[in-house]
Amino acid sequence: MATQTGKSDLLFSGSDWDFTKLSRAYDAIEAIAVEELHLDTYPVQMEIISSQQMLDAYSSVGMPLMYRHWSFGKHFLHQDLLYRKGGRGLAYEVVINSNPCIVYLMEENTMALQALVTAHAALGHNHFFKNNHLFKQWTDAGAILSYLDFAKSYIARCEERHGFAAVEAVLDSAHALMEQGVFRYHRPPKLSSERQREGLRERLEYEERSYNDLWRTLPPSQQRANVKAQDPEWKKSLNLPEENLLYFLEKNSLVLEPWQREIIRIVRVVAQYFYPQRQTQVMNEGCATFVHYTLMNMLFDRGRISEGAMLEILRNHSNVVFQPAFDDPRFSGINPYALGLDMMQDIRRISTEPTAEDRDWFPDIAGHGNWREVLLEAWTDHRDESFIRQYLSPTLIRKWRFFVLGDAADQPHYQVASIHNEHGYDKIRAALAHSYDVGANRPDIQVVDVDLLGDRQLRLQHKVKHGILLEDTSRDATLRHIRRLWGYEVSLAAVDAETGLTVHERSTSQIAE
Amino acid sequence: MPIFIDRRLNPKDKSLGNRQRFLRRAREELKRSIRDQIHAGRIADVDAEHVVPMPERGTGEPTFNNARNSGKRQHILPGNRHFSPGDLIPKPGQGGGAGASSPGNTVSEDDFRFVLSREEVLDLFFEDLELPDMVKLNLKEILAFKPRRAGFAATGSPTNINVGRTMRNSHGRRIALRRPKQEELDAILEELAMLELAPSSTATRQRIAALREELDRLERRRKRIAYVDPVDIRFNRFDPQPVPNANAVMFCLMDVSGSMGEREKDLAKRFFVLLHLFLKRRYDRIEIVFIRHTHEAQEVDEETFFNCTQSGGTVVSTALEEMHRIVRQRYPSNEWNIYAAQASDGDNSVTDSERCIALLDGKLMRLCQYFAYVEIIDKREAHIFGSTENGTSLWHAYSAIDLKWPNFQMSRIATPADIYPVFRQLFGRQPALLKRA
Numbered sequence: 001m002a003t004q005t006g007k008s009d010l011l012f013s014g015s016d017w018d019f020t021k022l023s024r025a026y027d028a029i030e031a032i033a034v035e036e037l038h039l040d041t042y043p044v045q046m047e048i049i050s051s052q053q054m055l056d057a058y059s060s061v062g063m064p065l066m067y068r069h070w071s072f073g074k075h076f077l078h079q080d081l082l083y084r085k086g087g088r089g090l091a092y093e094v095v096i097n098s099n100p101c102i103v104y105l106m107e108e109n110t111m112a113l114q115a116l117v118t119a120h121a122a123l124g125h126n127h128f129f130k131n132n133h134l135f136k137q138w139t140d141a142g143a144i145l146s147y148l149d150f151a152k153s154y155i156a157r158c159e160e161r162h163g164f165a166a167v168e169a170v171l172d173s174a175h176a177l178m179e180q181g182v183f184r185y186h187r188p189p190k191l192s193s194e195r196q197r198e199g200l201r202e203r204l205e206y207e208e209r210s211y212n213d214l215w216r217t218l219p220p221s222q223q224r225a226n227v228k229a230q231d232p233e234w235k236k237s238l239n240l241p242e243e244n245l246l247y248f249l250e251k252n253s254l255v256l257e258p259w260q261r262e263i264i265r266i267v268r269v270v271a272q273y274f275y276p277q278r279q280t281q282v283m284n285e286g287c288a289t290f291v292h293y294t295l296m297n298m299l300f301d302r303g304r305i306s307e308g309a310m311l312e313i314l315r316n317h318s319n320v321v322f323q324p325a326f327d328d329p330r331f332s333g334i335n336p337y338a339l340g341l342d343m344m345q346d347i348r349r350i351s352t353e354p355t356a357e358d359r360d361w362f363p364d365i366a367g368h369g370n371w372r373e374v375l376l377e378a379w380t381d382h383r384d385e386s387f388i389r390q391y392l393s394p395t396l397i398r399k400w401r402f403f404v405l406g407d408a409a410d411q412p413h414y415q416v417a418s419i420h421n422e423h424g425y426d427k428i429r430a431a432l433a434h435s436y437d438v439g440a441n442r443p444d445i446q447v448v449d450v451d452l453l454g455d456r457q458l459r460l461q462h463k464v465k466h467g468i469l470l471e472d473t474s475r476d477a478t479l480r481h482i483r484r485l486w487g488y489e490v491s492l493a494a495v496d497a498e499t500g501l502t503v504h505e506r507s508t509s510q511i512a513e
Numbered sequence: 514m515p516i517f518i519d520r521r522l523n524p525k526d527k528s529l530g531n532r533q534r535f536l537r538r539a540r541e542e543l544k545r546s547i548r549d550q551i552h553a554g555r556i557a558d559v560d561a562e563h564v565v566p567m568p569e570r571g572t573g574e575p576t577f578n579n580a581r582n583s584g585k586r587q588h589i590l591p592g593n594r595h596f597s598p599g600d601l602i603p604k605p606g607q608g609g610g611a612g613a614s615s616p617g618n619t620v621s622e623d624d625f626r627f628v629l630s631r632e633e634v635l636d637l638f639f640e641d642l643e644l645p646d647m648v649k650l651n652l653k654e655i656l657a658f659k660p661r662r663a664g665f666a667a668t669g670s671p672t673n674i675n676v677g678r679t680m681r682n683s684h685g686r687r688i689a690l691r692r693p694k695q696e697e698l699d700a701i702l703e704e705l706a707m708l709e710l711a712p713s714s715t716a717t718r719q720r721i722a723a724l725r726e727e728l729d730r731l732e733r734r735r736k737r738i739a740y741v742d743p744v745d746i747r748f749n750r751f752d753p754q755p756v757p758n759a760n761a762v763m764f765c766l767m768d769v770s771g772s773m774g775e776r777e778k779d780l781a782k783r784f785f786v787l788l789h790l791f792l793k794r795r796y797d798r799i800e801i802v803f804i805r806h807t808h809e810a811q812e813v814d815e816e817t818f819f820n821c822t823q824s825g826g827t828v829v830s831t832a833l834e835e836m837h838r839i840v841r842q843r844y845p846s847n848e849w850n851i852y853a854a855q856a857s858d859g860d861n862s863v864t865d866s867e868r869c870i871a872l873l874d875g876k877l878m879r880l881c882q883y884f885a886y887v888e889i890i891d892k893r894e895a896h897i898f899g900s901t902e903n904g905t906s907l908w909h910a911y912s913a914i915d916l917k918w919p920n921f922q923m924s925r926i927a928t929p930a931d932i933y934p935v936f937r938q939l940f941g942r943q944p945a946l947l948k949r950a
Contacts, residue, residue, distance in 0.1 A: 019517055022517065023515070023517070026515050043515070043516070044515035045515060045517075045518065046517050047519075047520045048518070048519045049521060050521050053520060053521070053523070053527065055528075056528045059528050059531065060528065060531070068531055069534065070535040070537070071574055072528060072531040073528060073530075073531030073532040073533070073535030073536075074567075076528045077532070077535070077567075077625075077627045080627070081625060081626075081627060122515065164534070168538070172574075176574065177576075178576070180577065324592070325592020327592065328592070331592075400592075401592050401594070402589055402590070403590060403593040404588070405587065405588040405590060407586050407587065407588060408584075409581075409583050409584055409585070412604060413601040413602060414603075414604060415599070415600070415601055415602075416596045416597065416598055416600040416602070417587065417598065419593055419598055420593065421598075431589050435587070435589055443577045443578070443579060462577075464584075466585045466586060467583055468579050468586065469583040469584065470577055470578065470580055471579065471580040471581070473575075474575040474576060474577065474578050475575075475577060475578075477573065477575035478577050481575070
């Protein structure tokens with residue numbers, strides 16, 4: 001290395017950045033991250049964008065490539081308004097789970113901020129994306145960009161061929177079912193490679209060209225008659241019940257054209273891609289925040305960041321992890337950055353300076369001093385729900401002064417169920433973990449039956465947990481969308497999960513268009 | 514070392530396509546907002562950006578959502594100060610202050626308004642009027658610009674250097690920094706030459722050395738302080754100025770007697786707006802004169818013109834007389850292009866129609882570039898009148914003018930789409946008519 005004078009050791013000085021400085025900062029931060037935290041990351045691609053482009057990225061769910069749809073335009077207007085009013089600042093960065101990992105940096109950031117963002121996104125998030133088992137199993141970082149590129153041009157071609165309105169109708173309906181368009185329990189199939197998709201499309205085109213109406217007039221085969229006799233048999237062939245409504249409609253809808261099925265598939269793939277992110281908000285942001293905080297402090301301790309820059313970094317850091325109390329007008333839920341960082345720092349504390357209580361609660365890690373390994377393991381194996389269930393300590397519950405409020409719709413009062421005391425720790429931990437369980441908190445709606453030989457009605461079932469029903473108007477509107485994709489009437493039965501009784505039934509025949 | 518890509522110079526407005534799709538989807542509702550704004554606003558304001566509220570219909574994105582008012586659930590909140598288990602907290606009333614119990618509330622969409630650009634506003638406005646595309650394009654086109662001298666700038670292209678100004682700056686700077694002048698150098702050189710010719714002595718040698726040193730110093734200083742430095746350079750600045758065409762005045766004449774209702778006034782207003790848009794494109798400066806009349810006419814401001822009614826009979830010629838008076842007083846026809854747009858429901862007393870013919874034929878039509886008359890009729894009457902020649906007394910009277918003067922146009926309108934044909938002639942290629950400026 002160069003001479004060890006104090007001045008040359010600073011990574012940067014002043015607030016202006018340039019590419020040499022960025023590169024120098026990244027190299028230093030990466031070196032220390034690998035050395036001290038044993039992070040393992042995808043190669044990084046940093047893209048410098050303006051605030052206008054940041055807004056663009058916001059409106060298309062943060063992806064650099066996205067197909068066109070009016071709802072993104074609406075979101076853009078909304079973000080633009082919030083930004084212009086000063087109601088919300090723009091993010092300093094956007095990071096994309098892809099290989100290479102793409103990090104957007106805003107040109108307005110100062111050099112200190114760019115360093116902070118580099119540590120946060122290019123190392124923290126990047127490590128999490130590469131190692132967390134949810135991302136590893138459920139998303140394909142290497143293929144997503146080329147898939148989106150395909151999706152964008154495919155939908156543009158559909159618009160040319162079939163008109164804006166037709167494409168928009170399919171996309172609207174598919175977007176309404178995005179929440180119900182993911183495989184939660186079994187792993188989704190890998191994204192097919194470009195070549196396979198090409199082959200599939202060629203086959204479809206061939207079928208379209210060589211379509212002969214005569215085939216339709218053939219008498220039904222013996223096999224088909226058999227199917228009629230044994231109901232459960234074809235029900236099984238449809239893989240019912242099916243939780244992934246979009247998948248079911250894509251494969252089995254009676255009215256969709258091949259190109260419409262392909263569009264549904266695109267929406268489904270995008271929904272699936274984002275599903276792990278929604279399950280790991282606290283962990284993902286916590287990991288990134290912990291990494292940037294730790295690395296920046298280490299760099300400062302080694303004299304590579306000046307005091308002025310460090311002050312700016314700390315100021316931004318504390319803005320990010322600000323958590324107002326529940327009765328504060330600024331309160332808008334639990335800040336995942338704050339909770340994640342606190343939990344991870346708490347693990348470090350338990351590992352190095354445990355109290356008697358910690359030894360009681362966490363015998364495996366208390367006092368062992370191996371916080372790096374514990375954290376790396378947690379980042380790899382957990383999602384928010386299991387992470388909180390495993391690692392939320394009484395110390396932290398006391399620090400946050402958590403309490404659980406019971407809310408029954410038929411009561412005029414909320415009731416305080418547990419607070420941060422000996423009896424409450426377990427319950428608070430379980431309740432908080434449960435509130436981060438995406439699968440358990442979203443309405444559970446499945447396809448249970450379809451009368452293919454009769455009126456072709458599609459039967460859906462909503463498992464009602466704790467008596468929580470669906471909101472009426474949006475439910476009706478969504479059912480209309482399902483009918484559009486399915487082609488025939490659709491009914492939704494709300495069945496209580498515990499008693500098995502049908503609480504409520506709604507069919508599209510009851511809903512006016 | 515990571516890969517760097519500088520995206521700042523990439524084309525902006527990546528989301529423009531999404532915006533267009535959104536506007537197309539919300540078209541009907543946006544059209545209604547624009548219509549309301551035009552109804553309430555001033556004629557001259559149409560040609561600008563408008564702020565519109567977020568359309569509600571057709572822009573919802575429904576999904577299955579849990580209903581807030583059913584079932585049992587738990588909220589986990591930070592910051593407990595004095596609660597113990599079992600405490601009951603009354604729920605806040607519906608609609609207000611539910612912040613504590615419903616995390617994740619964001620800004621309400623009620624006050625969500627956004628800006629439509631001038632082009633988008635005009636598009637929506639024109640759609641009702643069913644303008645031909647050529648005309649739409651013509652109207653949206655910004656005026657031709659001509660660069661006009663507007664002071665000096667520190668940056669610019671070399672062809673625009675202003676030598677005089679640059680040299681003046683350079684001169685000032687040279688004086689201020691005491692750049693040695695050529696004469697000083699010449700004087701020293703001359704003295705040197707003289708001394709070198711003179712017999713050498715210690716004094717002269719010393720003098721020579723001193724002079725050389727001085728010469729050296731001055732020359733170095735001259736090199737350091739440039740004769741013309743980049744900071745001296747000034748460029749001529751040009752401001753794009755709309756090509757001044759000429760002045761135009763637009764007379765809006767309207768019958769405001771009781772028979773003109775809200776619908777009639779709204780149609781009339783759009784008629785005036787369209788004429789104004791047309792004039793704005795052609796002329797540098799436009800003035801609008803509003804004349805309302807019942808059995809007597811008066812000049813009023815825009816607010817009064819559209820919003821106040823007045824009781825009384827209907828004598829159209831009073832408005833024409835008033836217009837003639839104003840033209841004579843304020844808008845001499847050799848300086849102003851005079852356009853007139855008259856809207857009425859066609860009622861007039863029989864004897865007065867003769868007077869109108871006389872006024873128009875004898876005086877006004879010679880002064881006007883263009884006189885457009887619209888008769889606003891009921892939708893149900895539209896098919897009765899069609900293009901037949903029977904009609905109100907004013908219609909009869911004006912038909913005679915229509916035959917005689919090519920720059921007179923008249924039409925009956927029942928819907929917004931009927932307005933454009935009145936102006937068809939204006940938007941056609943009629944250089945002879947328009948060049949009389």
